[in-house]
Amino acid sequence: MIINTATIIEKHPTMKASIILPVINETSSLEKTAKIITDENHDDLGEIIIMTAVKTTPESIAVINKLKNEYPNLIKAYRQELPFLGGAMRDAFTRSQGDWTLMMASDLETDPHAVKDLIREAKTGNWDIVTVTRWTQKGGFKGYNPVKFVLNFAFQNLFRLLYWTNLSDLTYGFRIFRTDLIKKIKWEEVRHPFLLETILKPLKLKQRVKEIPAKWEARKEGESQNTFFRNFEYIKIGIKVLRSKKEDLLV
Ligand SMILES: Nc1nc2c(ncn2[C@@H]2O[C@H](COP(=O)(O)OP(=O)(O)O)[C@@H](O)[C@H]2O)c(=O)[nH]1
Ligand SMILES: [Mg+2]
Numbered sequence: 564m565i566i567n568t569a570t571i572i573e574k575h576p577t578m579k580a581s582i583i584l585p586v587i588n589e590t591s592s593l594e595k596t597a598k599i600i601t602d603e604n605h606d607d608l609g610e611i612i613i614m615t616a617v618k619t620t621p622e623s624i625a626v627i628n629k630l631k632n633e634y635p636n637l638i639k640a641y642r643q644e645l646p647f648l649g650g651a652m653r654d655a656f657t658r659s660q661g662d663w664t665l666m667m668a669s670d671l672e673t674d675p676h677a678v679k680d681l682i683r684e685a686k687t688g689n690w691d692i693v694t695v696t697r698w699t700q701k702g703g704f705k706g707y708n709p710v711k712f713v714l715n716f717a718f719q720n721l722f723r724l725l726y727w728t729n730l731s732d733l734t735y736g737f738r739i740f741r742t743d744l745i746k747k748i749k750w751e752e753v754r755h756p757f758l759l760e761t762i763l764k765p766l767k768l769k770q771r772v773k774e775i776p777a778k779w780e781a782r783k784e785g786e787s788q789n790t791f792f793r794n795f796e797y798i799k800i801g802i803k804v805l806r807s808k809k810e811d812l813l814v
Pocket of ligand 2: 668670672782787
């Protein structure tokens with residue numbers, strides 16, 4: 564058998580990833596997420612940026628303090644200044660010190676075992692972003708609201724066409740970015756539609772994006788901060804970015 568050494572040489576051998584974990588009401592899910600990430604990533608892990616809000620529960624804060632004691636060199640916890648989920652992510656983008664920045668959740672709806680796959684693809688491929696899709700055979704949904712499922716499918720396909728992209732999941736907030744890219748982009752959303760903005764602006768800027776599959780499973784602890792009708796607000800940023808000029812997307 565011929566081994567092609569070129570395929571095992573890493574493109575970014577010294578990469579450090581900053582992982583963002585936003586937290587409102589997660590305890591055991593947060594702990595499990597942090598443990599799996601630290602167990603499976605070692606040298607590639609630069610920092611875990613935990614973002615809290617005023618309404619983050621005292622139980623979650625207790626878990627964050629425990630994690631800080633356990634991993635003093637890795638865990639950095641900050642109280643967000645901008646509001647909501649997008650605001651938490653944007654504050655973390657500003658603080659990120661890694662070569663790559665990974666955005667996910669702490670409620671186990673973003674499978675922490677997939678973090679190592681995102682990092683591997685970022686290291687070995689030639690990408691600006693590696694993002695997760697639930698919409699391929701190896702991905703999938705467990706416990707997703709059926710009405711949301713149909714609307715999500717329609718939304719993905721409409722925006723795939725509008726942006727003329729092969730990507731199948733534009734709204735899943737589970738992706739890793741080259742940090743210099745996210746610091747160059749002018750972000751505007753502060754709520755959940757920020758998750759869509761983080762793929763549409765790079766697409767508009769012709770960045771190289773790779774998709775890998777992972778399964779989505781509904782959280783077993785706490786509840787979502789998003790409401791059903793807020794999902795329709797994604798359309799606004801989707802259209803706005805489509806009609807904007809490239810230079811207006813940069814700081
Ligand atoms: N710091 C912070 N975390 C948030 C905020 N909103 C949501 N999160 C966290 O972000 C993750 C995803 O949010 P979630 O409410 O589950 O949204 P959904 O999965 O899209 O329904 C969860 O871990 C939440 O705890 C926020 O305003 N601030
Ligand atoms: Mg969730």
